[in-house]
Amino acid sequence: MKYLRQLGIIMVITFMGEMLKEVIPLAIPASIYGLLLMLAALMTKAVRLEDVKETADFLIEIMPVMFIPAAAELVVSWGILQDILIPVIVITLVTTVAVMAVSGRVTQSVIRFEKKRKEKNERNNK
Amino acid sequence: MKEIISNSAFFGVFISLVGYEAGLFLKKKIRHPLVNPLLISIIFVIVILVVLNIDYERYHQGAKYISYLLTPATVCLAVPLYEQISLLKNNWKAIIMGIVSGVITSMSSVLLLSLVFGLSHEEYVTLLPKSITTAIGMELSKETGGIVTITVTVIIITGIFGNVIAEGVCRLFRIHEPVAKGIGIGTSAHAVGTTKAMEMGQEEGAMSSLAIAVAGLLTAAGVSVFAGLM
Numbered sequence A: 001m002k003y004l005r006q007l008g009i010i011m012v013i014t015f016m017g018e019m020l021k022e023v024i025p026l027a028i029p030a031s032i033y034g035l036l037l038m039l040a041a042l043m044t045k046a047v048r049l050e051d052v053k054e055t056a057d058f059l060i061e062i063m064p065v066m067f068i069p070a071a072a073e074l075v076v077s078w079g080i081l082q083d084i085l086i087p088v089i090v091i092t093l094v095t096t097v098a099v100m101a102v103s104g105r106v107t108q109s110v111i112r113f114e115k116k117r118k119e120k121n122e123r124n125n126k
Numbered sequence B: 001m002k003e004i005i006s007n008s009a010f011f012g013v014f015i016s017l018v019g020y021e022a023g024l025f026l027k028k029k030i031r032h033p034l035v036n037p038l039l040i041s042i043i044f045v046i047v048i049l050v051v052l053n054i055d056y057e058r059y060h061q062g063a064k065y066i067s068y069l070l071t072p073a074t075v076c077l078a079v080p081l082y083e084q085i086s087l088l089k090n091n092w093k094a095i096i097m098g099i100v101s102g103v104i105t106s107m108s109s110v111l112l113l114s115l116v117f118g119l120s121h122e123e124y125v126t127l128l129p130k131s132i133t134t135a136i137g138m139e140l141s142k143e144t145g146g147i148v149t150i151t152v153t154v155i156i157i158t159g160i161f162g163n164v165i166a167e168g169v170c171r172l173f174r175i176h177e178p179v180a181k182g183i184g185i186g187t188s189a190h191a192v193g194t195t196k197a198m199e200m201g202q203e204e205g206a207m208s209s210l211a212i213a214v215a216g217l218l219t220a221a222g223v224s225v226f227a228g229l230m
Helices: A002-023 A030-043 A049-061 A068-072 A074-082 A085-125 B002-007 B011-029 B037-051 B056-067 B070-076 B078-083 B085-117 B121-127 B134-144 B148-172 B178-200 B202-227
Strands: none
Touching: A002 A030, A002 A049, A002 B070, A030 A049, A030 B070, A030 B078, A030 B134, A030 B202, A049 B070, A049 B078, A049 B178, A068 A074, A068 B011, A068 B037, A068 B056, A068 B148, A074 A085, A074 B037, A074 B148, A085 B085, A085 B121, A085 B148, A085 B178, B011 B037, B011 B056, B037 B056, B037 B148, B070 B078, B078 B085, B078 B202, B085 B121, B085 B178, B085 B202, B121 B134, B121 B148, B134 B148, B134 B202, B148 B178, B178 B202
């Protein structure tokens, strides 16, 4: 019954996320509210890690499969997309590389800068 | 035969899973980043639908039960994030700065390229939320007057592309810190990219999950400003 209970807890939190979406008038999906709720529940120990762990790992593992139906909808939207296909492809490729490189590099630079500063402080304290 | 397929609630799930298994098999045989199980399964499903002349609606009546799991699965991304929470505590400054710079890069490069291609305002706002999770992106597209179907398609293409190129981009730009890899992938390619980050490692996966939520929220806050710029 372990997996059923784990799935039950995940569904309760997902449902609470849906309720929050109804109450709060922002363009934020239920899944993000649910993610934040789950994180809060784990941090406050309202939900223990072992209460959800295996089922959560399973759902995350099979997550790529869940994108197949939405992506296959391309066969339907192809008609509208055709007219602006070239700009859309160029913009998609360029921005994806740019965003990944910029946010990755900035994060790495700040991590390394902070590391150096800490080391310096430690040396000065000695 | 076609009758059976058209009426089956399992056909959609069946060909999606077969496509994914085929992708996993090919990935094992041919170790190349372009041999991506998700990409292969999507091509597989589209080819089957086109060749057998099956309506998307028919496919979707079964396949929707796979998509149904997407919301609870996204909620579950909190679990690896919680397991790696010390990473967040130790690197929060770098993480925030990385995601903010990524979100600004995303919207300003869409703006710039839309100007270059002479796109209409409608087309521009359609592309504006392309890097973030589908659920938030759809809402923002609707709100700013974009074409929601295209937004969804472009978000998915972005995710698949990000998933495929993630390892290459990290190598090319010498991004070695696992935290930085995860933030870069999650900020640029949302949940589809995150599945790749999960494969790369626990730290990468956790940071990528975090970036989906934060980048989505920041984009929601900034999109109205950018929508007014063109």
